[in-house]
Amino acid sequence: MASSKPGNDIPLFPLSNVLLPGGELQLRIFEPRYLDLVRECTRGGTPFGVCLIAEGREVGLPAAAAAVGTLADIIDFTTRGDGLLGITARGGGRFRVTRTRVRADGQVRGDITHWPEEPAIEVPVELALLPTILERLIDQMAPHYRNAPRQLYDDASWVGFRLTELLPLAPDEAQHMLELTDPTRRLAELRDILPRFQRD
Template structure:
């Protein structure tokens, strides 16, 4: 499946997702239920972008222009009556131009970012896969059924960026990095500060 680049739906959130990560979402607004219907019918995904200002349900929102194109991997009716979906990150993208449709849905034209280089976790950051393993044992994270390669610096950095309790702007800064080892170095400092 090729990545669409024109008129792609944008989903502003207060959290980030990176490639191969998963997050559950609850949809209740008509604009997002319509978006889901179109995405499923056209076998397309959408882009999760981090909010700068505004709420997840507000019509007026500003957001970062680097986000992650995601694909829908599961959807179901939740006990609370809302529609629940799980999305998985595909690749990082730049939203070159965005606008709002009459129904309030944000749309954008995208440029895919190059894949990050595949690198093993350097010995000096050997504690980070252990931290990630501990986080992945949490029932909510286990429920997402993410495959994690604890030897891959990209995967360790991506998952820690999503799961660590750090400020959302810090998460965005880590998402925007292209060097997996640089991301691990910054995460190691943040983990030390959390201790």
């Protein structure tokens, strides 16, 4: 989870995809409002909030953000080949936005309430195939998770969030999985949609 404890007012970064707790996000930063966001979070050691875009676009006019999002801590910086700033952020706890406002420079700010962490629940026996599927996906698509402690594959929340991240879900489906508060229900719903992704 996010290492820092922000106040109720945080900068928001509306995106066209969903950041899950424990996930990693690569961002290319070029708009002044987001350069200011990076400076603020780096200086204060505080996270920003990532929310799925409910209406609008990532670039240009401020977008309307979904009400539930994920805190993101900046963990790395790079200078990209195009000369722009790149950052890597890691997803922490979830939050609900209670009020938003837009600064003069277009940066979206939100008043938030923090969601409690999910209870630690082992993957149920009837869903035991899902960690195996996840391990295969990580081997093919997400090498940064290959060294994850083995015990995480027994954690229903971690398995569910990683499957949500790696399966080709539509953004609104990923948002639905983010908003679920029962980790076993999340796994059951993911199991039920897996046949969509099986090759003929």
